[in-house]
Amino acid sequence: MKLSDIDALIRIHTRSDTDRIVTMINRDPFHFLNGVSVIEFEQSLDEPGRRIRDNTFVVVIGQTTVGYFSLCFVELNTHIAVDCFGTVDVEWRRRGIGTVIFNFIFKRLKDIARQDAKPIHFKHRALTRIPGEATIGANFGMKEQNTLEIFCLTNMVDQEVFLKPLGYQFRSPTLEDANVWAEIYNEAFHDNKSPESVIHEFQGASFSKNLYFLCTNEFGNPIGLLSSILRGTHARIPTIAVRREWQKRGVGKLLLSEILQRLKQSGANDVRLTVDSKNDVAKSLYNKFGFQQEYKRIHYVASFLP
Known part of the structure; x- marks a missing residue:
């Protein structure tokens, strides 16, 4: 019909x-x-x-x-x-x-x-x-x-663990981090996300203290962030963002290594993320972790x- x-x-x-x-x-x-x-x-x-x-x-x-x-x-x-x-x-x-x-x-x-x-x-x-x-x-x-290209990782077993530089830490964000989360996000993606939207996200059912985290340097200053969602055995990484002045220093690699370990421990069988087709640096990083292009948006x- x-x-x-x-x-x-x-x-x-x-x-x-x-x-x-x-x-x-x-x-x-x-x-x-x-x-x-x-x-x-x-x-x-x-x-x-x-x-x-x-x-x-x-x-x-x-x-x-x-x-x-x-x-x-x-x-x-x-x-x-x-x-x-x-x-x-x-x-x-x-x-x-x-x-x-x-x-x-x-x-x-x-x-x-x-x-x-x-x-x-x-x-x-x-x-x-x-x-x-x-x-x-x-x-x-x-x-x-x-x-944009959607990349998928299906091998959750053979993941290399990268050690954090001395003083670097990962910590779960709190509502008090809404401003800095929005700041890092907007700088990375040229967006207009408000702290109120971040708070709404942190208070939502998809938020996980284990799968959302900030990366801080030796002075405790946030330099990057990552959010991930696990539904059943399928995971998605909506956001990986690093402050502009900290890019090309391996922070993205640290964030990705950390979340893949956490997702594997949480029972994920596969992980998907999205990257701009012109971002060859990011695509190269994802390929090194075993991600392969699945389709495009x-x-x-x-x-x-x-």
């Missing part, structure tokens, strides 16, 4: 939709939230200052929820950056649902740009492992911005003027 033969309804998400959404996500092995719980998903909608809950929608055909998507808004000085996260149920793909979703998103963002009197820069993340995701960006006239962008 094609979408042209049936009616699709897009409506605002309610708490009663979350169980079905989580089931959809966990049926898709390539979704970045794969393995998420209902509690984690609900908490992700309430990140401070991002308007996510008010911009999370479900796609319904008849009595069946066939997809969902969330728009995440980041207010910047010159524009509003909007990221989109979501999925179409694996059994309903290649039926035009993505086109319906993007028509809705584009209309909504045009309206918000006019209402807020501020340009909107929208980003679509297309996974090369999911047929049609890259095509839809091109079909809507979006421009290719950059490409292409970022497409579109702008909406007031």
